[in-house]
Amino acid sequence: MNRSLRPLLATALIFAIAYALAVMQFPSMFSTRVLGNFLTDNAFLGIAAVGMTFVILSGGIDLSVGAVIGFTGVLVAVLITWAGMHPVPAFAIAILVAGAFGATMGLAIHYLQVPAFIVTLAGMFLARGGASVITRDSVPINHEFYDWISDLTIRLPGGGRLSFIGLTMVAIFVIGALIAHRTKFGSYVYALGGNPVSASLMGVPVARTTVAIYTLSSVLAAISGIVFSLYTSAGYPLAAVGVELDAISAVVIGGTLLTGGYGFVLGTFIGVMLLGLVQTYIIFDGTLSSWWTKIVIGILLFLFIVLQRLIFVASAPGEKAQKA
Amino acid sequence: MIRRSLLKLANPQLLALIGVLLINWLLFPNFFRVTWQDGRFFGSLIDVLNRGAPVAILAVGMVGVIATKGVDLSVGAVMAVAGAVAATMVVAGYPAPIAVVAALVVGLLCGLWNGILVAVLDIQPIIATLVLMVAGRGIAQLITEGFIVTFNDPLLIYIGTGSFLGFPMAAVIALVLMVIVTLVVRRTAIGLFIEAVGVNRAAASLAGIRSRMLLLLVYSLSGLCAAIAGIIVAGDIRGADANNAGLWLELDAILAVVIGGTSLLGGRFSVPLAVVGALIIQAMNTGILVSGFPPEFNLIVKAGLIFIVLVIQSPLASRLAPPRIKPVAKVSAK
Numbered sequence: 001m002n003r004s005l006r007p008l009l010a011t012a013l014i015f016a017i018a019y020a021l022a023v024m025q026f027p028s029m030f031s032t033r034v035l036g037n038f039l040t041d042n043a044f045l046g047i048a049a050v051g052m053t054f055v056i057l058s059g060g061i062d063l064s065v066g067a068v069i070g071f072t073g074v075l076v077a078v079l080i081t082w083a084g085m086h087p088v089p090a091f092a093i094a095i096l097v098a099g100a101f102g103a104t105m106g107l108a109i110h111y112l113q114v115p116a117f118i119v120t121l122a123g124m125f126l127a128r129g130g131a132s133v134i135t136r137d138s139v140p141i142n143h144e145f146y147d148w149i150s151d152l153t154i155r156l157p158g159g160g161r162l163s164f165i166g167l168t169m170v171a172i173f174v175i176g177a178l179i180a181h182r183t184k185f186g187s188y189v190y191a192l193g194g195n196p197v198s199a200s201l202m203g204v205p206v207a208r209t210t211v212a213i214y215t216l217s218s219v220l221a222a223i224s225g226i227v228f229s230l231y232t233s234a235g236y237p238l239a240a241v242g243v244e245l246d247a248i249s250a251v252v253i254g255g256t257l258l259t260g261g262y263g264f265v266l267g268t269f270i271g272v273m274l275l276g277l278v279q280t281y282i283i284f285d286g287t288l289s290s291w292w293t294k295i296v297i298g299i300l301l302f303l304f305i306v307l308q309r310l311i312f313v314a315s316a317p318g319e320k321a322q323k324a
Numbered sequence: 325m326i327r328r329s330l331l332k333l334a335n336p337q338l339l340a341l342i343g344v345l346l347i348n349w350l351l352f353p354n355f356f357r358v359t360w361q362d363g364r365f366f367g368s369l370i371d372v373l374n375r376g377a378p379v380a381i382l383a384v385g386m387v388g389v390i391a392t393k394g395v396d397l398s399v400g401a402v403m404a405v406a407g408a409v410a411a412t413m414v415v416a417g418y419p420a421p422i423a424v425v426a427a428l429v430v431g432l433l434c435g436l437w438n439g440i441l442v443a444v445l446d447i448q449p450i451i452a453t454l455v456l457m458v459a460g461r462g463i464a465q466l467i468t469e470g471f472i473v474t475f476n477d478p479l480l481i482y483i484g485t486g487s488f489l490g491f492p493m494a495a496v497i498a499l500v501l502m503v504i505v506t507l508v509v510r511r512t513a514i515g516l517f518i519e520a521v522g523v524n525r526a527a528a529s530l531a532g533i534r535s536r537m538l539l540l541l542v543y544s545l546s547g548l549c550a551a552i553a554g555i556i557v558a559g560d561i562r563g564a565d566a567n568n569a570g571l572w573l574e575l576d577a578i579l580a581v582v583i584g585g586t587s588l589l590g591g592r593f594s595v596p597l598a599v600v601g602a603l604i605i606q607a608m609n610t611g612i613l614v615s616g617f618p619p620e621f622n623l624i625v626k627a628g629l630i631f632i633v634l635v636i637q638s639p640l641a642s643r644l645a646p647p648r649i650k651p652v653a654k655v656s657a658k
Contacts, residue, residue: 061450108631108634111638112634112635114588114634114637114638115588115589117395117450118588118630118634119630119634121578121579121630122626122627122630123627124575125575125623125624125626126623126627128620129620129621129622129623129624129627130624132618132620132623133620133621133624136618136620237620245454245458248454249454249458258447258448258451259448289470291461291462291465291466291470291566292462292466293462294458294461294462294465295459295462297459298455298458298459298460298462299459301454301455301458301459302455302459305441305445305451305455306445309445309446309447
């Protein structure tokens, strides 16, 4: 058994146990309907979390994703509803804008040599402020293309349905996993997260990779924003506040090391599903209030961080002193 | 001697504050008018002091954390928890001083928890404090049972909205806290120790500094400051709002500290300048409000401000304009 897969297994095991316990209490949770909704309801979070996985793998952090989701939603809604544009070019414009935004953040992080969190913090203010300056209200989207997409579902036996946005998330996870584990760019990301100095000595193009990572994160956040607008049929400047925290939590729970250089895109998928499970359970229970979600996510986050710490200390005792 | 201390006052932060205030004055001619009414001062300038106080208090705590190369993302959530504790205890019939002390102790414990994660378990500060940032608001809601707990306790309201010698109580608390913390870090060796841990924790430990103890101390102080700010905010609105109290204030506090010239890479900090940074943020805030721009505009201005500060602090800038004091030689990546 490959020991580097252990955290991933731990996450998968915890998800399986938690799901089994939930099903024992509420047998109706074991249905294609609930599973289908898992994918649909968490699609935007999952897509953003793929981008966050790359950022965290490279040893950085991106606090701007929630704001980029909000900004994209507003931009798309304004282009469609106010400017009368077809959704597809509107999506393309939104993705281009977000890509340029992410590239700028990457450039600032690399060339100004400042911590990623402060640059992406500025990005968060900028995107959230920009969205609020465009409009302060929720802009509804009524377009036949949106109706067409929401009708695109695959029916499953048992009354469940796989929606277009749920399948989009799954596809992005698959593509993300292929990029991370099968391409040169993916190995650059891991190398950078492991140790930027030795990565640069080995010939990893640090500047190009950093810019690409943050561009990718913002582009995925934009896709997530589009998915969110499909999900809610509206654009709202304060949408998806705090999603960056959920995405970071999903990545950490999914077993990616916060110091970078180690982790799996698939783990993030399980992390997102685990967060979804917590929410679904609380909805099923009915007596627990929604704030329990936050507390449980906090506890999970804490447990996984400590778990990582223990595995990390046990597997590489010499490395710890250098990292700290 | 006097000339030297006057020269010291002419630093970029104070000049920036004066600049922002002058711009406000141009946009709003009555900006500097301060009137005396009902035993207290009134005016836009006083408003800046009053509204800037919570962020200034958070910044006082945040300075120490950032100086050790850390960051405390949980202060906004700790504010909500402390406010919730104070409000629910007062409503449950406890005397106000006990409620205040309890809220402060809870804040201190929250800070200590962060400190243990960072110092003992060696977790990255940004992630360690993220745990409480996510869970804290849930805990606050658990305490208030999901309601906005309102109260009429005179002491809590006095802390939030009262005045002392005509000045707003919140500003007075911030000033006192700033003076105490500045004296403690600059008149003892603690400040030097904090800088040493920020530059290189391993080296500081080898040199005999109890870095673990020190980290526990700075995170506890940050939690305590957050609790004070939380009580002020709760007193100000006469209620504890678990969802919105202190929302995103951690970011303002970090921004204030960075504007104040504290290096994010650790090892260089200033408590009074962080407070000046908080006042700059609030002065811009007030300026945008009085000049009739939408409040959302503020976020964009803040983003621009962070960018300017980062460019000034970056190694790129020091290469273009070499500083008089040579920075510590850094191992180049290439």
